[in-house]
Amino acid sequence: MASKKVYLRRKGIDNFLPEEVRAEAVMKLSSVFVNRQPLKGFDYEDEKKYLKGILDVDPANHDWPKYAKLFWAELTVPVGFEGVEFEIGKDDKGNPLQIMDWIKYNFAIRHPHTALTKEEMDSDYRKRFYIQDPSKDDIKRNLKIQSKKDADKEFIKISSDKKKMCWVLRILSDLNPDILSREQLENSLYDIKEKDHKRFLKVATDKHLEMKAEVEELVSAGVLRKIGNQVIFIDEVLGDTVDDTIIHLKNKKNSGKLTILRAKLKELTV
Numbered sequence: 001m002a003s004k005k006v007y008l009r010r011k012g013i014d015n016f017l018p019e020e021v022r023a024e025a026v027m028k029l030s031s032v033f034v035n036r037q038p039l040k041g042f043d044y045e046d047e048k049k050y051l052k053g054i055l056d057v058d059p060a061n062h063d064w065p066k067y068a069k070l071f072w073a074e075l076t077v078p079v080g081f082e083g084v085e086f087e088i089g090k091d092d093k094g095n096p097l098q099i100m101d102w103i104k105y106n107f108a109i110r111h112p113h114t115a116l117t118k119e120e121m122d123s124d125y126r127k128r129f130y131i132q133d134p135s136k137d138d139i140k141r142n143l144k145i146q147s148k149k150d151a152d153k154e155f156i157k158i159s160s161d162k163k164k165m166c167w168v169l170r171i172l173s174d175l176n177p178d179i180l181s182r183e184q185l186e187n188s189l190y191d192i193k194e195k196d197h198k199r200f201l202k203v204a205t206d207k208h209l210e211m212k213a214e215v216e217e218l219v220s221a222g223v224l225r226k227i228g229n230q231v232i233f234i235d236e237v238l239g240d241t242v243d244d245t246i247i248h249l250k251n252k253k254n255s256g257k258l259t260i261l262r263a264k265l266k267e268l269t270v
Contacts, residue, residue: 003097004089007132008108010079011121029077029111029129038072041107050096050103077104079129105131151197154204159186167213171203176220208246215242215249223264233261 010027031038042050047068048059055067077084086105087098096102108114114129115121121130158164165185166177172192177185193200206212215231218224225232231245232238239245249258 002089003087004135006086006088006105006134007083008077008079008086008105008114009083009118009130009132010081011128011130026078026080027128029079029108029113031073031075032112038069038075039107039110039112040068040072041103041105041110050099054099054103072107075104075107077108083132147201148197151193151201151204154201155189155193158204159189164209165189167209168200168204170213170216170220171209172200208243211246211249212242215245218261218265221265221268223261223268233257 008029013025013027033039040047048064051068051071052059055064055071057063057067084104086101086108088102088105089097091097108129109116109131111129113127114131115124115127116131118130118132121127158168162182162185165182169175169177169180169185169189169192173188175188180188189200203209203212215224219226219231223233224238229241230237230239231242238248248254249261
């Protein structure tokens with residue numbers, strides 16, 4: 001037996017009524033018709049399985065379709081400010097622990113007014129309810145925590161190497177790392193990591209970090225140009241993106257071109 005609880009939450013009510021009145025308001029998730037039939041929470045076989053004992057007739061009875069249609073047409077789930085809890089866990093034999101909760105849950109997740117996340121509901125004016133699954137919320141939050149921890153670990157590694165700090169900062173900002181002190185480099189990278197740890201982590205762990213930083217330095221110095229995402233040397237497009245440019249320059253056939261670019265950069269920095 002494994003208990004599992006989820007919640008049907010409603011969208012906030014925005015109108016002229018006092019907040020306490022809005023909090024007490026109840027929104028109803030009611031039947032809708034699809035192809036002239038009331039929306040069902042199950043396909044035909046599961047309907048017979050889960051509504052058996054709920055309806056006044058047996059699935060073998062010729063009146064079953066009529067009773068089932070009436071059941072779905074009259075099904076309503078009132079949702080108050082705190083939402084509605086559904087027990088959707090199953091016992092060792094795979095049977096729902098709370099049959100009506102199971103029925104209402106399946107009806108709700110198929111309903112056109114229900115979103116599977118709050119973010120989906122907020123982005124779609126047609127959605128008025130959403131399913132909150134605390135276990136999924138915990139997993140999602142923990143993944144974010146692990147990602148932040150990975151970014152912190154990478155920051156500690158990179159901050160011990162001034163050269164790598166310069167590479168990452170050159171890619172992630174418009175700052176010139178060559179004129180910054182070690183403390184300024186570390187402070188700037190820390191701020192970037194805190195603002196967008198995923199972007200920081202992606203750049204910091206890029207296997208082409210050094211060369212990408214070199215391309216950015218060549219662009220900053222005017223040796224290369226960027227038009228949109230394209231990287232251009234004089235009138236030659238080296239790549240439609242920085243990644244394409246890296247592939248081009250790492251090709252042994254173009255080793256001479258990379259030598260020329262580095263020589264031009266050295267001339268400008270002398």
